[in-house]
Amino acid sequence: MIEVHCDGALHEFSEGTKAGEVFRNLYGKKNKAIAALVNGEQKDLSFELKKNCEIGIITEDSDEGLYILRHSCAHLLAQAVTQLFPDAKPTIGPPIEHGFYYDFEMKPINEDDLRRIEKLMKKLVKQNITIQREEYNNETLRKMFEDNPFKIEIMNEKIGHDVGSSAYRQGDFIDLCKGPHVRNTSKLRWFKLTSTSQAFWRADSSREALVRIYGMCYSSKEELQARETLLREASKRDHRKLGKELQLFHIDEMVGQGLVLWTPRGSIVRNELQKFISEHLNLQGYQQVHTPHIGKLDLYRTSGHFPYYQDSQYPPIIGRNTLRKLSDENCSCADLSNLMSKGELEGYMLKPMNCPHHIRIYTSQPRSYRDLPLRLAEFGTVYRWEQSGEISGMTRVRGFTQDDAHLFITEDQIQQELLGCIELVKIIFDNLGMQNYRVRIGLRDLNSDKYVGNAKQWDKAEEACRKAAEILGVKFSEEQGEAAFYGPKIDFIVNDVLGREWQLGTVQVDYNLPERFDLTYAGSDGEKHRPVIIHRAPFGSMERFCGVLIEHFGGMFPTWLSPTQVHILTISEKHIDYANQIADRLAKEEIRLELDTGDDTIGKKLRTHRSMRPAYIMILGDEEQNNETVSFLNPDRKQTNGLLMDDFISKIKLEIKSRK
RNA sequence: GCCACCGUAGCUUAGCCCGGUUGAGCGGCUGACUUGUAAUCAGCAGGCCGAGGGUUCAAAUCCCUCCGGUGGCUCCA
Numbered sequence: 222m223i224e225v226h227c228d229g230a231l232h233e234f235s236e237g238t239k240a241g242e243v244f245r246n247l248y249g250k251k252n253k254a255i256a257a258l259v260n261g262e263q264k265d266l267s268f269e270l271k272k273n274c275e276i277g278i279i280t281e282d283s284d285e286g287l288y289i290l291r292h293s294c295a296h297l298l299a300q301a302v303t304q305l306f307p308d309a310k311p312t313i314g315p316p317i318e319h320g321f322y323y324d325f326e327m328k329p330i331n332e333d334d335l336r337r338i339e340k341l342m343k344k345l346v347k348q349n350i351t352i353q354r355e356e357y358n359n360e361t362l363r364k365m366f367e368d369n370p371f372k373i374e375i376m377n378e379k380i381g382h383d384v385g386s387s388a389y390r391q392g393d394f395i396d397l398c399k400g401p402h403v404r405n406t407s408k409l410r411w412f413k414l415t416s417t418s419q420a421f422w423r424a425d426s427s428r429e430a431l432v433r434i435y436g437m438c439y440s441s442k443e444e445l446q447a448r449e450t451l452l453r454e455a456s457k458r459d460h461r462k463l464g465k466e467l468q469l470f471h472i473d474e475m476v477g478q479g480l481v482l483w484t485p486r487g488s489i490v491r492n493e494l495q496k497f498i499s500e501h502l503n504l505q506g507y508q509q510v511h512t513p514h515i516g517k518l519d520l521y522r523t524s525g526h527f528p529y530y531q532d533s534q535y536p537p538i539i540g541r542n543t544l545r546k547l548s549d550e551n552c553s554c555a556d557l558s559n560l561m562s563k564g565e566l567e568g569y570m571l572k573p574m575n576c577p578h579h580i581r582i583y584t585s586q587p588r589s590y591r592d593l594p595l596r597l598a599e600f601g602t603v604y605r606w607e608q609s610g611e612i613s614g615m616t617r618v619r620g621f622t623q624d625d626a627h628l629f630i631t632e633d634q635i636q637q638e639l640l641g642c643i644e645l646v647k648i649i650f651d652n653l654g655m656q657n658y659r660v661r662i663g664l665r666d667l668n669s670d671k672y673v674g675n676a677k678q679w680d681k682a683e684e685a686c687r688k689a690a691e692i693l694g695v696k697f698s699e700e701q702g703e704a705a706f707y708g709p710k711i712d713f714i715v716n717d718v719l720g721r722e723w724q725l726g727t728v729q730v731d732y733n734l735p736e737r738f739d740l741t742y743a744g745s746d747g748e749k750h751r752p753v754i755i756h757r758a759p760f761g762s763m764e765r766f767c768g769v770l771i772e773h774f775g776g777m778f779p780t781w782l783s784p785t786q787v788h789i790l791t792i793s794e795k796h797i798d799y800a801n802q803i804a805d806r807l808a809k810e811e812i813r814l815e816l817d818t819g820d821d822t823i824g825k826k827l828r829t830h831r832s833m834r835p836a837y838i839m840i841l842g843d844e845e846q847n848n849e850t851v852s853f854l855n856p857d858r859k860q861t862n863g864l865l866m867d868d869f870i871s872k873i874k875l876e877i878k879s880r881k
Numbered sequence: 882g883c884c885a886c887c888g889u890a891g892c893u894u895a896g897c898c899c900g901g902u903u904g905a906g907c908g909g910c911u912g913a914c915u916u917g918u919a920a921u922c923a924g925c926a927g928g929c930c931g932a933g934g935g936u937u938c939a940a941a942u943c944c945c946u947c948c949g950g951u952g953g954c955u956c957c958a
Contacts, residue, residue, distance in 0.1 A: 415952085417953080418884060419955095526958070607957070707958085724957085795915080
């Protein structure tokens with residue numbers, strides 16, 4: 222007999238009892254065990270208990286259990302794929318949030334193939350195939366997988382997960398794996414293959430291109446359906462769809478990929494946000510500046526942006542005289558291209574960053590310590606050549622306006638100024654009800670020598686980032702190697718409706734540019750000193766921020782941001798005069814409104830105007846006209862009847878002013 | 882940039898597999914109706930089917946190239 226600790230109690234079982242039998246014994250036949258935790262290690266239910274141990278149940282609906290289920294589902298996928306495509310070589314197939322994926326070296330497949338694979342998986346589930354753990358020594362394992370170079374590489378380097386010395390067999394399929402797994406394919410009922418894509422072996426674009434197949438997988442039909450419903454609901458909030466429906470922005474193929482046209486309604490949202498941010502900039506002692514969209518190549522040679530980021534910039538704009546001169550010298554296209562990539566040309570560049578311009582404002586005057594901190598802010602539009610496959614709606618574009626600022630400060634001011642930067646983000650996120658964000662502090666990778674500045678400065682700046690976040694009580698994670706080469710940074714990352722992460726704001730300490738531009742200030746000692754720069758764009762870009770905001774509000778903006786705050790609908794022709802009077806009153810109060818005196822039925826008008834999601838929808842008929850009142854649907858779409866106009870105006874104005 | 886899929890009227894889409902002069906709903910315009918809470922009725926206009934090339938007697942449909950979009954991958958100062 223052996224002693225088995227479980228759930229705080231001691232039990233006795235005969236030696237060799239399987240983990241699954243223990244659970245059946247203790248929790249009954251209907252326990253949801255999917256695996257066991259034996260002395261802290263995940264094991265199959267078929268694991269035989271040989272010694273005294275502590276054991277815990279892993280149920281199929283726990284996080285750990287779901288990951289095991291999904292991992293097994295990935296194996297099921299590989300079983301189906303290798304059956305349908307005997308040449309396909311499985312590589313790795315981990316569980317992920319909501320499901321799993323598996324990468325294969327094989328010819329690309331299409332959607333029909335995906336459905337065929339899914340069908341076969343369902344068939345394999347019905348066949349109740351046992352999933353069996355088999356243990357081998359290292360040599361035998363290598364022999365077994367000798368025709369799969371990926372598995373060999375995994376064994377050589379233990380990539381991804383600890384491969385151990387085991388394999389799992391289900392029918393004809395066997396996969397190198399540490400486990401644990403479910404005991405039978407019949408456990409894997411609630412999955413769906415979702416998409417395919419190309420992925421590179423070991424995420425390295427110079428390595429083999431693999432076919433990745435994604436699926437989702439849950440422990441019950443309800444959860445799977447709930448996830449599908451959620452995805453459907455989320456897609457209704459997609460800013461690309463809402464942006465079109467609500468006429469907020471337009472991206473035109475004739476203008477160019479990733480170049481956002483802000484339409485009148487979208488511009489209102491953007492302008493209101495900029496006003497809001499500007500008020501806080503003033504409170505925090507920023508000074509606003511404006512700089513042009515282009516600058517000389519030399520400026521970016523000095524800053525280092527050219528040619529360091531050349532591949533992600535629009536190519537230089539070459540001056541007429543330069544071109545003429547080159548042409549006279551019989552310069553070929555190849556020569557020109559060569560000169561361009563070396564930057565040995567005089568010309569201009571669309572600015573990829575605002576900092577060089579701001580820095581030249583700094584250097585336009587001699588500066589003393591009394592001028593610092595000098596905080597220069599600009600809603601500055603920058604252009605970057607993003608890869609075509611990356612461009613998406615408003616969240617990934619080629620031209621965007623940063624809510625940018627550069628703080629020129631002394632080293633001693635780093636802590637205090639970082640604090641102000643984070644505070645600004647917090648104020649605005651809180652106001653907009655955006656609580657679903659995380660803060661990441663990017664630290665340097667101590668094993669890398671790519672960083673500028675000395676260790677002492679870095680330590681101090683990293684500590685200042687940490688402290689600033691702590692003081693404001695925001696939750697943050699520290700990630701090594703996420704710093705920029707010129708200094709540590711604090712990033713604000715939000716999720717969109719589909720759960721994708723977007724980096725919005727960033728606050729970065731920079732030791733590099735002050736050096737490159739030889740920035741100085743006169744200290745109280747009369748000596749020259751080097752300032753430090755903090756770059757900060759708390760919302761990243763107006764494009765991305767508005768995109769995320771559209772999804773956050775599902776298109777239903779708070780009154781102060783709403784492109785049209787009140788839509789006025791008349792019941793019949795008789796009420797047009799009254800509606801005009803009301804509209805005039807509201808217009809005088811600078812309320813943004815739309816008036817519909819058309820001859821549709823009120824039902825039709827409501828339907829039409831609801832879809833545009835204005836804050837208020839006012840309905841005017843006999844009732845209101847005779848009593849000189851207004852009736853309206855509130856933002857929550859509950860109705861208020863017979864309110865005096867003065868009362869409505871003070872209500873909505875208060876709402877707008879307080880930005881609630 | 883890479884892989885898969887997609888592109889028909891302002892919007893949503895049928896037709897494409899299996900080639901034979903594009904069909905609808907919404908929206909727009911005109912008229913009738915004058916309406917009290919999520920689609921009143923009728924009529925009209927609107928498409929060289931993303932662009933270019935090829936195959937064919939004949940291409941929205943089959944093939945190629947490009948442009949644009951979607952989902953991923955890689956990248957993101």
